[in-house]
Amino acid sequence: MTLKEIVKILGCQVVVGKETLDTEVRAGCGCDLMSDVLAFIKPDALLLTGLNNPQAVRTAEISEIKVICFVRGKQPSEAMIALAREKEIAILTTSLPMFEACGRLFKNGLIGCSEYDE
Amino acid sequence: MxxxxxxxxxxxxxxxxxxxxxxxxxxxxxxxxxxxxxxxxxxxxxxxxxxxxxxxxxxxxxxxxxxxxxxxxxxxxxxxxxxxxxxxxxxxxxxxxxxxxxxxxxxxxxxxxxxxxxxxxxxxxxxxxxxxxxxLLKKMEIDYQEEEIHRYRASHFFEDIVADKTTLIFQYNVIGKDFDRAGETSSGLKKTLRRMGISPKAIRRLAIATYEAEMNIVVFTDGGEITARVTPQEVRVEVVDSGPGIPDIKKAMEPGFSTAPDWIRELGFGAGMGLANIRKCADAMHLESTVGKGTRLEITVYLNEKEKHGSGNDS
The missing domain is CATH 3.10.580.10 (CBS-domain)
Known part of the structure; x- marks a missing residue:
């Protein structure tokens, strides 16, 4: 699934990465616990999270995630935006709550990380 | 905007x-x-x-x-x-x-x-x-070639060294309680290892393990040091702090066991998965700690694909 499709399905605002909307996302992971993200997420997956702090961006960088989508309308800070831009990580925001955001993507065919074989 | x-x-x-x-x-x-x-x-x-x-x-x-x-x-x-x-x-x-x-x-x-x-x-x-x-095109081409040469040199570093044994050491200082900068060491180490042409899978495991260890220093101590020793065969990351120490290492290793305060949990960490994650990523892990003195953690990832990896032995 491309970033463009995700933006459409979740009605996202693109905060960082307008030029990377053709990026292919292979799986999704919805999680607020960064240690769990580090333990289970696969490279090139989409991270949906309600955790709105710089560690979300750091965790994405360390685990090779190219896209973060903040749920429930959370807006990332300037520091997070700067960090994401430096690390070339796209940031989206959606007003949908976590469960609904995940559900819509799953219904449209985006698989979970446990189903995705590297 | x-x-x-x-x-x-x-x-x-x-x-x-x-x-x-x-x-x-x-x-x-x-x-x-x-x-x-x-x-x-x-x-x-x-x-x-x-x-x-x-x-x-x-x-x-x-x-x-x-x-x-x-x-x-x-x-x-x-x-x-x-x-x-x-x-x-x-x-x-x-x-x-x-x-x-x-x-x-x-x-x-x-x-x-x-x-x-x-x-x-x-x-x-x-x-x-x-x-x-x-x-502009010419300048871009020159810049690109220079970048390629740099990359090539770095990734073939070990091949150009004449010695019976070569170890590269990278050292980083981690500041305690500084949540905004937490992760910079792991990020820097990751970038450095990538420059050296180390396999992306090994880098990923090292980066995740180092990040968890770095978070532990930031959360529980006033600061510490992370040292990476790179040889052609392995990368060994040593994480040392002079923090409160771990009273029961066996218990600390259990997934889900946590002593993190609430404010850490609010930041997305402290779920008791850190050490378990490190063990999962490392080929070998060694943890020693003295209450009141500090903790020393050693994480090793083998670079030779034939060596076994994942769920390392702890000793």
């Missing part, structure tokens, strides 16, 4: 490059005393649309194909160039940044600008939009 702040490589280069670096230096010129009729062969043979007029090295005017056609219709081909040329020539200086040239091309709509020396007014060259594009 975000896009305006983005600076592309080309934007960077138009500020870095000078007009003199991309202009054509070998300029065809005429003198004020040349006749307009002599221009015909010049414009046709050289396929150019305008010629700077130079008197004793100084630029005095510009005569273009339009001037030539006008002269032809007026039937004044016998007149000297100085009578038909444009004396009010907009020029650029050879030492001004290319971005000024780009702006002038946009503003004036001209096809070319003569380039003169700022002090003497001497003609140094001529510049067209094509020259700007060629200059």
């Amino acid at each position: 975000v896009d305006e702040k983005e600076i592309t490589k080309v934007q960077e280069l138009v500020y870095e490059l000078k007009v003199g670096q991309v202009m054509v230096k070998d300029v065809i010129t005429v003198t004020p005393h040349n006749l307009m009729s002599e221009l015909r062969d010049l414009l046709r043979d050289k396929r150019i649309s305008g010629v700077p007029v130079v008197d004793k090295g100084r630029l005095v005017g510009l005569v273009s194909i339009e001037d030539f056609i006008k002269c032809l219709t007026d039937g004044k081909m016998g007149s000297p160039v100085e009578e038909r040329m444009n004396r009010n020539v907009k020029t650029l200086y050879d030492n001004e940044p290319l971005v000024h040239a780009v702006k002038e091309f946009d503003r004036m709509g001209y096809g070319r600008f003569p380039v003169v020396d700022r002090e003497s007014g001497k003609l140094m060259g001529i510049i067209t939009k094509g020259d700007i594009i060629r200059g």
